[in-house]
Ligand SMILES: Nc1ncnc2c1ncn2[C@@H]1O[C@H](COP(=O)(O)OP(=O)(O)OP(=O)(O)O)[C@@H](O)[C@H]1O
């Protein structure tokens with residue numbers, strides 16, 4: 001299948017006075033239709049620059065960007081219709097226009113001429129993002145989260161095949177953020193959209209994305225499905241749930257090594273012990289349970305979350321981000 005978006009060896013250096021900042025350093029990345037890719041990395045690692053280069057807002061110094069197989073530098077106006085992009089909060093929103101006017105205006109700019117089509121798309125999107133009673137409200141009278149939702153409506157008005165979202169859930173409440181995950185997953189699954197997302201909120205990203213690409217100093221350092229990334233790290237814990245013995249001298253710390261946490265404040269006298277599998281084997285854990293005559297409720301293997309993977313990857317000394 002043809003890739004929705006391909007970056008080949010893309011480099012971009014910014015000059016600020018005498019200083020030069022290498023924002024992208026030979027970055028190659030591809031995105032498939034129907035998949036949601038998380039672009040992850042610390043502040044200044046090049047995520048926004050990647051998004052801007054991918055939709056033609058910024059021309060790289062070298063390298064190539066292809067959208068649905070076409071070189072973006074040669075077919076710019078043609079490919080731009082296929083891309084919906086969301087940049088910094090509030091960017092591209094006209095403050096003195098209403099919600100519907102903003103959405104319809106974006107549709108017109110992107111080449112939708114049929115007013116009825118624009119209106120029904122605007123109605124559908126405002127309904128989805130819970131803005132239906134704000135349709136005739138001026139953009140400058142919206143709250144931060146609502147303005148972000150309006151930006152998303154503008155991004156999606158043309159039914160783009162490729163969607164690039166730079167920190168889309170900034171300022172959104174929990175429910176709006178969950179709705180956004182649902183909408184984007186639906187667009188990927190049902191419409192085959194390829195979606196690239198950046199965010200520093202790892203829980204949101206783990207819920208939303210199929211794959212993750214980690215970048216540092218404008219270079220790709222790790223790429224894989226979220227599950228692959230979680231299996232790549234040797235760090236693995238056992239979570240052991242049991243009924244807490246009555247005896248006062250019960251002390252797992254005296255018997256087991258690598259205890260990450262020991263919680264005894266759970267309901268029904270339950271206790272939860274998390275141990276590092278590199279320090280204590282499953283057999284040792286079971287022997288401990290037998291010796292102590294524990295009433296075991298559950299024993300699970302726990303892989304690191306995306307957030308923990310991120311922390312391990314960017315922990316000091318593993319990879320550096322030395323732009324700053
Ligand atoms: N227009 C510009 N002029 C000069 N330097 C820039 C410009 N845009 C980006 N940079 C620099 O390029 C580097 C990458 O910036 P970029 O905005 O892509 O990072 P980011 O990964 O999006 O960071 P954040 O997580 O903070 O949003 C940074 O060092 C930044 O200062």
Ligand SMILES: [Mg+2]
Nearest residue numbers: 047048049166
């Ligand atoms: Mg950014």
